[in-house]
Amino acid sequence: MSNPSAPTRGAATLHDVAREAGVSLATASRVLNGSTRKVAESYRERVEAAAEKLGYTANLSAQATARGTSAIVALLVADIADPYFSQLASGVARGADEAGLVVTIAITERDPQREVKLVRALRGQRPRGLILAASRTEGPDAVGLQSELDAFSGMGGRVVMLGPGTGSTRSVAVDNHGGAAALGTELARLGYRDAIVVAASEGIRTSDDRVAGFTEGFEAAGGKVRDVRRAGFTRDAGYAAAQDLLQGDVPGGTLIFGISDVVAIGAMSAVRDAGRQVGADIAVAGFDDIATGRDIRPGLTTVRVPLEDLGYRALNAALEPEWDASEPPLHLEVVVRGSTPPRD
Secondary structure, three states, X not given: OOOOOOOOOOOOXXXXXXXXXXXXXXXXXXXXXXXXXXXXXXXXXXXXXXHHHHOOOOOHHHHXXXXXXXXXXXXXXXXXXXXXXXXXXXXXXXXXHHOOOEEEEEEOOOOHHHHHHHHHHHHOOOOOEEEEOOOOEOOHHHOOHHHHHHHHXXXXXXXXXXOOOOOOOEEEOOOHHHHHHXXXXXXXXXXXXXXXXXXXXXXXXXXHHHHHHHHHHHHHOOOEEEEEEEOOOOHHHHHHHHHHHHOOOOOOOOEEEEOOHHHHHHHHHHHHHOOOOEOOOEEEEOOEXXXXXXXXXXXXXXXXXXXXXXXXXXXXXXXXXXXOOOOOOOOOEEEOOOOOOOOO
C-alpha cells in the first residue's frame, strides 16, 4: 500500500542530470540540447550516462522556443496507405535519422483547405522543415496555402515541395511530363494506336502533367488518346472508371493508362471482372513503379520513379543551408512488363 505522505518525484530535469554527472548546467545543456559548441568527450559520456540513468527526456517545446525550430521535420502526404507515399516517407525517414531528427507525418486527404489548416497547426511545433509531398492543386481551392507557407518560412523553417515551388519554397523536381511522354512513345512503338487515360481531377498538377506528357508522346509516335476519364488517384477510382468504360465499346488492343500505378491496378481488376484479359486483350500501364505492380500478374508496365531517393533528396533540401535549385530531376525509367505486350 502506498504512503500518501511520501513525496512524488516528477520527471528528471536538466538540473538533475547536471548534478548526477557532476558538470555545470551549461555543459549538460550543450550535450543534450544539440548545441554546436564542442564538449569534451569525457563530459559528454558522463552526461549521457546520467540522462539514461535518470530517464531524462529533452523538452522539445522549450528547445523549439529557444532555437526558433525543433528537431522535427513535418511531411504532408495525401494518403499514407498509398504505397507511393509510404515509399517516399521511407526516404524522408532515412535522411531524418541520419540528421538526428524525428519525422511527423500529416495526411491531407487531397483536400487543399485541409492542407492549409495542417500547415497552420504544424507551425506551432516549429519544425525544422516542412515537406509537401501531396499533389499540388491549382486554383481557388488552394487559397491561403502560400501565405501559410510564407509565415512558416518567416519563423525560420524551410518549405520543400515535390514539383515546382514558389516564393521562398524550395522544390525537388519530378519530371512527370517527360516520364509520361517517354512511356507514351514506347507504347506507340510497341504497336498501340488507341489509348484511354484515367486521370485525377483537372487542376492537380501531377495528374495534369502526366496526361499532357503521355498524350504528347503517344500521339507524336502515331497513337491517339481518344478519351480522358477524370476519376482520382485511388485504386477504387481506377476500378470505377475502367468498369464504366468497359460497359461500352472498348475494342481489343485498347490501352488504358492509369495516372498512377494504384489507379492502373484498379483498372486491371475491372478488366478481369468484365471477363476480359489484361495484356492480350486490354493493355494497362501506370506510373511510379510501386512494388505491388512488380508482383501482380501480368506485371504492370510503368514509369519507375526512385521514390525513396526522392524522399531522401527532399529531406536534404529542407536541411541544407544552401540548395541548388538548378539540380536536375531524378532519372525516370520506362519499364515494360506483361500488361502491355507488343502488338502485331
